[in-house]
Structures are given as C-alpha cells and as structure tokens.
Amino acid sequence: xIVTSKDFDKAVVMSIEEERLDAHNSNELKSxxxxxFEEGKSNIVIDxxxxxxxxxxxxxxxxSGFKNAGSREGNVKLCGLQKQVKSMFELTxxxxxxxxxxxxxxxxxxx
Amino acid sequence: xIVTSKDFDKAVVMSIEEERLDAHNSNELKSxxxxxFEEGKSNIVIDxxxxxxxxxxxxxxxxSGFKNAGSREGNVKLCGLQKQVKSMFELTxxxxxxxxxxxxxxxxxxx
Amino acid sequence: MKNLLEVDIKVPNQTKYLRLxxxxxxxxxxxxxxxxxxDPEELAYHINxxxxxxxxxxxxxxxxxxxxxxxxxxINLTDDxxxxxxxxxxxxxxxxxxxxxxxxxxLDHGRGVFLIRSLMDSVKYRRCKKGNVLEMYKSLRxxxxxxxxx
Amino acid sequence: MKNLLEVDIKVPNQTKYLRLxxxxxxxxxxxxxxxxxxDPEELAYHINxxxxxxxxxxxxxxxxxxxxxxxxxxINLTDDxxxxxxxxxxxxxxxxxxxxxxxxxxLDHGRGVFLIRSLMDSVKYRRCKKGNVLEMYKSLRxxxxxxxxx
Ligand SMILES: Nc1ncnc2c1ncn2[C@@H]1O[C@H](COP(=O)(O)OP(=O)(O)O)[C@@H](O)[C@H]1O
Ligand SMILES: Nc1ncnc2c1ncn2[C@@H]1O[C@H](COP(=O)(O)OP(=O)(O)O)[C@@H](O)[C@H]1O
Numbered sequence: 132x133i134v135t136s137k138d139f140d141k142a143v144v145m146s147i148e149e150e151r152l153d154a155h156n157s158n159e160l161k162s163x164x165x166x167x168f169e170e171g172k173s174n175i176v177i178d179x180x181x182x183x184x185x186x187x188x189x190x191x192x193x194x195s196g197f198k199n200a201g202s203r204e205g206n207v208k209l210c211g212l213q214k215q216v217k218s219m220f221e222l223t224x225x226x227x228x229x230x231x232x233x234x235x236x237x238x239x240x241x242x
Numbered sequence: 243x244i245v246t247s248k249d250f251d252k253a254v255v256m257s258i259e260e261e262r263l264d265a266h267n268s269n270e271l272k273s274x275x276x277x278x279f280e281e282g283k284s285n286i287v288i289d290x291x292x293x294x295x296x297x298x299x300x301x302x303x304x305x306s307g308f309k310n311a312g313s314r315e316g317n318v319k320l321c322g323l324q325k326q327v328k329s330m331f332e333l334t335x336x337x338x339x340x341x342x343x344x345x346x347x348x349x350x351x352x353x
Numbered sequence: 354m355k356n357l358l359e360v361d362i363k364v365p366n367q368t369k370y371l372r373l374x375x376x377x378x379x380x381x382x383x384x385x386x387x388x389x390x391x392d393p394e395e396l397a398y399h400i401n402x403x404x405x406x407x408x409x410x411x412x413x414x415x416x417x418x419x420x421x422x423x424x425x426x427x428i429n430l431t432d433d434x435x436x437x438x439x440x441x442x443x444x445x446x447x448x449x450x451x452x453x454x455x456x457x458x459x460l461d462h463g464r465g466v467f468l469i470r471s472l473m474d475s476v477k478y479r480r481c482k483k484g485n486v487l488e489m490y491k492s493l494r495x496x497x498x499x500x501x502x503x
Numbered sequence: 504m505k506n507l508l509e510v511d512i513k514v515p516n517q518t519k520y521l522r523l524x525x526x527x528x529x530x531x532x533x534x535x536x537x538x539x540x541x542d543p544e545e546l547a548y549h550i551n552x553x554x555x556x557x558x559x560x561x562x563x564x565x566x567x568x569x570x571x572x573x574x575x576x577x578i579n580l581t582d583d584x585x586x587x588x589x590x591x592x593x594x595x596x597x598x599x600x601x602x603x604x605x606x607x608x609x610l611d612h613g614r615g616v617f618l619i620r621s622l623m624d625s626v627k628y629r630r631c632k633k634g635n636v637l638e639m640y641k642s643l644r645x646x647x648x649x650x651x652x653x
Binding site for chain 3: 151153154155184186187188190191192194195198214215218219222223224225227228
C-alpha cells in the first residue's frame with residue numbers, strides 16, 4: 132500500500148495513494164497508523180481523495196485508528212472523500228463519528 | 243457511434259469520439275464515411291486520438307474508406323494513433339497503406 | 354425470463370483477487386444500459402462492494418485464509434434481475450444472527466453483512482453440495498419498467 | 504500446474520457484448536503481476552483483442568448473427584499459462600485454409616484469424632459437444648522464469 136505523510140504544526144496529513152481500500156490492504160493501513168501513534172503523532176488527517184472504493188474492512192481500519200487516536204488525546208479527521216466513498220460513511224452512520232472536510236487545508240485548520 | 247466532423251479548405255477532419263472501434267460499431271464508421279463521399283468530400287483526415295482499442299473490423303472499415311476515397315481521387319489519412327492502436331497497423335502492414343501523422347495539423351498540411 | 358449473462362469465476366482463496374472480482378462486477382454493471390433508480394456509477398459501486406464483502410467473508414471466516422482453497426462466484430444478469438452467488442467451503446454460520454441493525458459505529462468490524470443486506474433486495478445463506486452459498490438478489494426493474502440491456 | 508483462475512462466461516450472440524468480454528479479459532491480465540517480455544498494457548490489449556476477434560467470428564460466421572444463440576467463453580490462467588476458449592454453435596470451418604500470410608492490405612476483412620495467430624502461441628479449432636471451439640494458448644513464462652501472479 133502506498134501512503135505518503137506530511138508533518139504540519141498541528142497534525143500529520145496521511146494521503147492514501149490507492150484506488151481501493153479493501154480487506155487486502157486495510158491491515159496495512161492499520162499498521163501505518165500505529166506507526167504514527169508510536170512516534171507520538173496522534174493528530175492525523177487522512178486524505179482519501181485517491182480512494183475510489185472502500186469496503187467494510189477499510190472503514191474498520193479507519194475506526195480503529197480513530198479509537199486509538201482518541202485514547203491518546205488525539206483525533207483522526209478525514210478529507211477528500213469521493214461521492215461513492217462518502218455514501219458508505221453515511222450508510223454505516225460513520226459520518227457521525229468522523230469529522231469530514233472537503234480539503235486538507237480545512238481539516239488542518241480545525242485542529 | 244459518436245463522430246464529429248470539421249470542414250477545412252483541403253479536407254474534412256473526422257474525429258472518432260469512441261474508446262473502442264470493433265465489430266459492434268465499425269459498420270457505422272463505414273457508413274459515416276460513405277455519407278461524406280456522397281456529399282462530394284473525398285479528402286479526409288480521421289482523428290483516432292480517443293480510440294484506445296481497434297480490432298480487425300475497425301481496421302477493415304478504415305481500409306474500405308481508403309479505397310473508396312482513392313476511387314474518387316481523394317485520400318484518407320490518419321492522425322492521433324495511440325501506441326497500441328499504432329502497433330495493430332504495423333502488425334497488419336497497414337502502416338504502409340495509410341499516411342499516418344502525429345497531429346491533425348500535420349495531416350491537413352500534407353494535402 | 355431468458356438468462357442474458359452468466360459469469361462463473363473460480364479464484365484462489367486470497368484477498369489479492371478481491372480487486373479482480375470487484376472489477377468484473379463493475380464491468381457487468383456497465384453492460385446495463387438503463388438502471389434502477391440509481392445512477393450507473395452507484396450501481397457499479399454497489400455490485401463491486403457486495404462481491405468484495407461476500408468474497409472477503411468466504412476467504413476469512415469460511416476458508417480460514419487457506420490459500421489452497423478456492424472461492425467460486427457466479428453472477429447472473431437478466432433484463433431486470435441480478436443474482437450473485439458466492440460459494441465457500443466452510444462450516445457455515447447463522448446469518449439471521451447478524452441482524453439488520455446499523456452496526457455499532459465504534460466497532461472496527463462487523464459491517465459486511467449489513468452492507469450486503471442494505472444494498473441487495475434479498476440475501477440468503479444456505480448449505481449446498483460442497484459447502485455453503487451466500488445468495489444475493491437485486492431487482493433492476495425501473496419504476497416505469499422500460500429497463501433494457503445495452 | 505494448479506489452475507489459478509477460471510472465468511466462464513455465457514453471453515447472447517450480439518456484438519454489443521464484445522466490449523464486456525474484452526474488458527473482462529483486460530481485468531484478468533491486470534491480475535498478473537509480472538509479464539511476458541511485453542509490458543502490462545500490451546498484454547491486456549492482446550487478450551482483449553483475441554477475445555474480441557474470436558467472439559466476433561463466432562457471432563458472425565458461426566452463429567449467423569442469430570440473437571437467440573449464445574457464445575460461451577472460458578479463460579484459464581495459471582502462473583505461466585493462459586488458455587482462452589471460444590465456443591460457437593456453427594457448422595465449423597477449416598482454420599488451416601486461413602494461412603499465416605499477412606492479409607492483403609487492400610482487403611477490408613480477413614485479418615481476425617491472422618491477428619489471433621500472431622498474438623497467441625498456439626491456435627486450434629475443433630468440433631466439440633455442442634458445436635466447435637477455438638482454443639488459444641499463450642505461454643506467460645518470462646525469459647528468467649521468475650513470473651508470478653500478483
Ligand atoms: N461465509 C461465512 N462463513 C462463516 N461465517 C461467516 C461468513 N460470513 C460471515 N460470517 C460470520 O458473520 C460475522 C459478520 O460478518 P460481517 O458482517 O461481514 O463482519 P466481519 O467480517 O467484519 O466480522 C463474521 O464475523 C463471521 O462470524
Ligand atoms: N467460428 C467460425 N465459424 C465459421 N467460420 C469461421 C469462424 N471463424 C472464422 N471463420 C471463417 O474464416 C474466415 C476468416 O476469418 P477472419 O480472419 O476473422 O476474417 P473475417 O471475419 O474478417 O472474414 C471468415 O471469413 C470465415 O469464413
């Protein structure tokens with residue numbers, strides 16, 4: 132799984148450079164998030180703009196990151212959701228769990 | 243099949259707005275070319291830049307247009323061939339039959 | 354009702370093939386000209402998703418990630434009906450125990466069957482010859498009933 | 504040699520389904536990680552093309568454009584072998600009469616079998632239970648033999 136991270140003052144922006152987030156790569160997303168937590172970084176923006184498809188295990192990996200960040204007084208926020216991806220968050224009511232922003236800038240400004 | 247035509251002094255540029263030229267739409271290409279011939283237009287540039295895939299019946303439709311144009315003292319020239327499409331012309335030796343140009347401008351200038 | 358299109362696939366029991374199966378599902382959706390009330394991209398996504406969820410469950414829960422097992426998938430499309438069947442070689446489970454309630458938003462798993470049920474019109478899980486099959490059905494009839502295949 | 508991937512498709516005898524079959528062929532090509540000496544896009548194009556040519560011939564020449572007939576296609580992929588079979592319900596033909604010479608560049612037809620033969624390693628056409636089958640084989644072994652499936 133290709134993921135790029137950029138450090139900003141208030142948070143890390145992690146960009147998922149994959150078209151598809153499914154049971155084949157969601158565990159890797161979980162462990163990439165774990166790496167950031169272990170480096171002491173617990174405020175994270177996940178940029179999903181390249182993700183065209185997400186399944187329940189991709190959603191699950193994001194929830195697991197969200198809970199881990201919370202237990203470290205941090206937060207995981209999302210940005211760049213494509214239309215169909217967004218509708219998966221709505222269907223599973225996860226749009227009420229995550230703070231979701233149109234752009235990286237808006238997500239960063241919210242910390 | 244979506245095709246757009248533009249009239250220039252020396253020739254008509256016919257642009258194929260389809261990703262695929264196969265046995266499902268090649269007869270329509272043949273008859274679109276026939277229409278131009280019947281309007282007295284026999285110098286034609288066919289712009290293939292949007293065509294990602296061509297099969298033997300697509301090649302056949304182009305050959306049929308080429309022969310028809312020839313019998314009317316005209317010519318059919320090609321431009322905008324994608325890499326894989328070009329290799330089909332080479333495999334069937336049709337790159338020796340057609341004059342093939344990188345761009346519409348160069349094809350028009352050759353008339 | 355004439356069977357328009359039948360696609361049968363057998364793949365190794367490995368998650369790296371989820372993408373291929375989902376993609377084939379999207380291609381089949383693309384062969385439909387008119388759609389259910391949904392837009393074409395939405396239907397393609399939904400077919401991709403239910404195939405991905407059902408196959409991932411077969412791989413993980415039924416076939417226990419054994420890479421030497423297979424998953425068998427069949428897609429049947431008529432003018433106005435879509436059937437998707439995913440066969441596993443496991444011990445089975447009681448699908449009625451996974452009820453229709455929205456899954457707890459704080460859980461990091463347990464949304465697969467819910468999504469399948471939300472997006473398809475009927476879902477059954479039953480024993481068959483060599484194991485079990487998850488049988489999913491969706492009507493593609495439009496309100497005005499002028500649905501056709503491209 | 505374990506059979507990695509099997510895709511069986513039955514579609515109505517109509518050219519509008521050529522695109523779907525070609526697309527599924529490209530998806531299967533995409534499941535291969537390492538390729539023959541060719542690049543990935545080239546292999547995908549070639550698989551799309553031989554499927555399209557063989558199916559178009561079955562539709563036109565064998566099944567005489569009868570929309571109530573079917574075409575049956577099977578794709579089998581192992582680590583290093585690709586088999587494609589296209590079944591028709593026609594009277595058959597003598598494939599050896601379509602020889603390996605480059606077709607006359609002035610003809611507007613007659614390039615299908617030539618293209619299939621150029622792109623595949625072996626091509627056979629024979630009678631089978633319900634008609635005929637065009638059987639096409641291609642080796643996917645790389646020169647260094649380190650080929651694998653993604
Ligand atoms: N094919 C199957 N074979 C056995 N058990 C299954 C199968 N599919 C689903 N299950 C069971 O149903 C439960 C709910 O599945 P699902 O909603 O997809 O969530 P998840 O897979 O994330 O746990 C699984 O945890 C598993 O116990
Ligand atoms: N499945 C088939 N059944 C019967 N005849 C066939 C079949 N496939 C090919 N042929 C015969 O072989 C000839 C050459 O086929 P091909 O090279 O594809 O050219 P084309 O289809 O353009 O004529 C066809 O014209 C037809 O007579």
